[in-house]
Amino acid sequence: MPDAARRQHGLRVVLRHLYEAGTPRAKRFRYALLVLDILSIGWIVLASFLPLSLLVLTVDVLLGLLLLAEFGFRVAASGVPLRTFLNPLNLADLVAIGSLLLAPLLHGALGFLRVLRTLRLLHSVRLIASLRSDLPFFRRNEEAALAAAQLAVFIFVMTGLVFETQHRTNPGIRNYADALYFTVTSLTTTGYGDVTLPGTTGRLLSVIIMLAGVTLFLRLAQALFRPVRVRFPCPACGLERHEPDAVHCKACGQLLNIPNEGTD
Template sequence: MARRHGLRVVLRHLYEAGTPAAKRFRYALLGLDILSVGWIALASFLPDTGLVLTVDVLLGLVLLAEFCLRIAASGVPLRTLVAPLNLADLVAILSLLLAPVLQGALGFLRVLRTLRLLHSVRLISTLRSDLPFFRRNEEATLAAAQLGVFLFVMSGLVYETQHRGNPGIRNYADALYFTVTSLTTTGYGDVTLPGTTGRLLSVVIMLAGVTLFLRLAQALFRPVKVRYPCPACGLQRHEPDAVHCKACGHILNIPDEGEA
């Protein structure tokens, strides 16, 4: 029991602490997610050979090990396990482990791991403290990341539902091309998704994509503000040079990087 408790303490430190070692661990997890996303796109250009399926299974085992460590680090493992994003993560991992049976179906769900990490408060805090660019452009960076995740997920959905019977969708590049032209409502017409399911999928891409585009544009063009909770009223966003909170007038002490 003591050994199990000690392991949980170590794991929680790695997933939540602000020490250099814990930050490196979380950056390594983000790198692992980026690697898995890149593999999804690359594998769509390759035939389903034994080597490709072997890499899928090995990657799935690595991600499964990390998933088990994350659940073990939680003080409430069962509640953590049934959280929606963790369930989606588990489905994504199973799609890798069962690659020889599924032949790549549902593999696009692996990108949800990146979405989970990008919304992790601790990781955002890490990026904010380590990267001045991210600290200055946090909202725009997250909006761009969400749009990128949406593009990849929808391209994966288009690819998985169309590449076996649609000659216009042969790989992820074709699926991404269709997704972007639909999202921007360009609609060249050289690639279409037949049937009711295809039309509904196109509608989802256009509606959701326009919403994400607007959010990104809003984040890019609205006046730049910094996140700093007011000690008195809790207002989160202020002008970079604000001395007083505009909501309650409390004196602020917003840290800056100093003048060059």
């Protein structure tokens, strides 16, 4: 094998280990990616309060380069790079990264594309789920935690859409705080009426927020008030959800050995 091919193969092996393995080093790496995701979204929110300046544009480009490098590592680590690249969530992430890198040329004209970065949190939710062995609280409340995370992602996405489509023309939407206020009052159907989205596009966006928000709230309520279940695949029939103190599978009667905090 040529040296270049050997080095490329070695890099892919290292990256796949970091993205997929269960070693402490790999888990620390993935937690660092989760922090990067949260910080990048935090910057997108913070930048909405700041005037367009050289400092803001510089941070945009540097953040875009960092996220682009992580995107490249993510694709390289995959056993099917083309499929990974064409994944809708990854394509949305790439568009958001492009809007950061091109910020000096666009002068914020396509800033609304940055909201797509929040979709990356959907991947982060799955990352946390894969690391449930490190988080006893998450393991005990996984369904509710995932439902709450999905609701938070929806609020982030809708807030970003409201802000980016309204802040230039709507005096009631001046920053992310105003957009968040409208989003929350709409999805809770409180609707104070002091902030509205005019036009057909605004009304349709309001309808989406209300309908999808109510659905996600109901899902969160069901997860919170449903009897607690633990995830443990039955070795006989494959049923995954059982009562924490279950001794036998309720579907097939197979003897279970569910780990708990006292036997981990």
